[in-house]
Amino acid sequence: MSSEAQSISTHQLLVALVELPLYQPHELAGADPNDQVKRLRLHKGKFDAYCPKCGKSTTWSPIVSNELEARAKQEQASAALSSHGNSAGPIRHFWAGDFGLRISCGRVNVHVADFHFTTTGPSPRDRLEFSKGALAQLDPTCLVKIGQWPSLTDFQLGNLSNFDEGMSRQQRKEFVRGTNCAAHGFFVASCVYFRRVFESVLLEARAEYMSRHNLEQWPEFDRARTDERIALLREHLPKFMSEHPHLYSVLSLGVHELTEDQCQREVPMLRSAIELIMQDRVTEVRQRRQREQVSKLLAQAIDRHKT
Numbered sequence: 001m002s003s004e005a006q007s008i009s010t011h012q013l014l015v016a017l018v019e020l021p022l023y024q025p026h027e028l029a030g031a032d033p034n035d036q037v038k039r040l041r042l043h044k045g046k047f048d049a050y051c052p053k054c055g056k057s058t059t060w061s062p063i064v065s066n067e068l069e070a071r072a073k074q075e076q077a078s079a080a081l082s083s084h085g086n087s088a089g090p091i092r093h094f095w096a097g098d099f100g101l102r103i104s105c106g107r108v109n110v111h112v113a114d115f116h117f118t119t120t121g122p123s124p125r126d127r128l129e130f131s132k133g134a135l136a137q138l139d140p141t142c143l144v145k146i147g148q149w150p151s152l153t154d155f156q157l158g159n160l161s162n163f164d165e166g167m168s169r170q171q172r173k174e175f176v177r178g179t180n181c182a183a184h185g186f187f188v189a190s191c192v193y194f195r196r197v198f199e200s201v202l203l204e205a206r207a208e209y210m211s212r213h214n215l216e217q218w219p220e221f222d223r224a225r226t227d228e229r230i231a232l233l234r235e236h237l238p239k240f241m242s243e244h245p246h247l248y249s250v251l252s253l254g255v256h257e258l259t260e261d262q263c264q265r266e267v268p269m270l271r272s273a274i275e276l277i278m279q280d281r282v283t284e285v286r287q288r289r290q291r292e293q294v295s296k297l298l299a300q301a302i303d304r305h306k307t
């Protein structure tokens, strides 16, 4: 649960909820939770995010039904009458409880995404992990996402095809699993998969180095710590990785020491770091291919103009 919940706007709340994993409670601290949910359900602010159906970034708009608009107007009219002493009391609808949000893609309006929420206390994971006493301490006014389609993974994987040239099948599989784990609230497991991707990039660079130098064994590498291994392979690794050897320390902390909540805070950054590593590899593959193509064309041109 976020202690920052009190200060965020309705728009920030909407964007946070779109990115929220299933079954993670999001605290509605501060003002009347029913009123916060009302503002959320009537909010029409647009925001940019990836559309899994377009396969590219788009501007999403929340769809507010006529029925909800009518309910809000009824409340407003009732409040106005009440303030003039013409009514026993203003009508107040219950906006919290179970409800859905639908957003529509700005490129193709039949591309919609649906989210389902409930207003509740502790999440199912908390119920497994917390004692009865601790459960009682949890704030009962939380929003929990109980369903969404397309899945959070579909949104988070974004333009994964952009990295195809920089990822082996196994690396892609583990990157997807790391993202999937985070989408389901398992952030330590997510660190495990991201660390495996990191390690496999390092081992590929070692194999390339050994092959280039006709080495069958490399004891210096085998004895070295991971940061020293990165230094040894500096010239053969993706730029982001050789510039940030401490990335491995954070991944390892996530695997061995950090709590789920601490990992949750770090996982978006770790995923972006792995994406940058893959992006560096894609750039390298494309540049190498372009150099080979132009070299070939140059050789053909020289052949054509031989005297």
Ligand SMILES: [Zn+2]
Binding pocket: 051, 052, 053, 054, 055, 058, 105, 106, 107, 108, 111
């Ligand atoms: Zn779309």
